[in-house]
Amino acid sequence: MSLLRLTANVRRSSALRAVCACGLLVAALAATQARADSAAPLAGLVDAAAQRLQVAEPVAAVKWHTHGLIEDPDRVQQVLADMRADAAERHLDADYVARVFGDQIDATEAIEYRRFADWKLTPSSAPADSPDLAASRSAIDGFNQTMLTQLAANWDVLHSPQCPAQLDTARSGVARARHLDGLYQQALTTATKSYCA
Numbered sequence: 001m002s003l004l005r006l007t008a009n010v011r012r013s014s015a016l017r018a019v020c021a022c023g024l025l026v027a028a029l030a031a032t033q034a035r036a037d038s039a040a041p042l043a044g045l046v047d048a049a050a051q052r053l054q055v056a057e058p059v060a061a062v063k064w065h066t067h068g069l070i071e072d073p074d075r076v077q078q079v080l081a082d083m084r085a086d087a088a089e090r091h092l093d094a095d096y097v098a099r100v101f102g103d104q105i106d107a108t109e110a111i112e113y114r115r116f117a118d119w120k121l122t123p124s125s126a127p128a129d130s131p132d133l134a135a136s137r138s139a140i141d142g143f144n145q146t147m148l149t150q151l152a153a154n155w156d157v158l159h160s161p162q163c164p165a166q167l168d169t170a171r172s173g174v175a176r177a178r179h180l181d182g183l184y185q186q187a188l189t190t191a192t193k194s195y196c197a
Helices: 003-031 043-054 056-066 073-089 094-121 133-153 163-177 182-191
Strands: none
Touching: 043 056, 043 094, 043 133, 043 163, 043 182, 056 094, 056 133, 073 094, 073 133, 094 133, 094 182, 163 182
16 A cells, blocks of 8 residues: 555554544433423423533634634634524524523633643643534534523523522522532523523
8 A cells, every 4th residue: 555545544544543533422412401400491491501611622622733713713703693594583582592602612712712721831632633613613603502592591580589599590400410619610600691681
């Protein structure tokens, strides 16, 4: 086998492993519903937000390998416009929904910045492969729809005096069930900070 053919086979194999790993991560995140306190009405919403945050890992890996920017204003504006339109179709307050998703995006970008800092300071900890960005974005889009459905289902709770206590209970339950570290707990708090209107 020629060196050129061997190199091509190795590249294809590495790319296939990266795509498979990203696919498995996304499938595991989507399939795993945190066993948060079932009495917490906001647990499903907060769990979807936590799962969406976890997709920051493969997205950061792609951006690291492509030397891409963490912030993508065009993508952010498109996501927020889509969420506003979806909110209007469901007769939800589009400004509230955009604020919620803006917080989610800010928290996700913060995780990506942290990973870049970690990998810059310890290059050996950087991911060896670059996952498929399209698969990650598809997962994010799915979590966005789950979150929007949960926002609609819990609208009354989110706009009630009980919301802060219910949100704290849900965050604690999801953090415990998903074994979120300090970074992810902080990101989850940021992502959910505008839930209680």
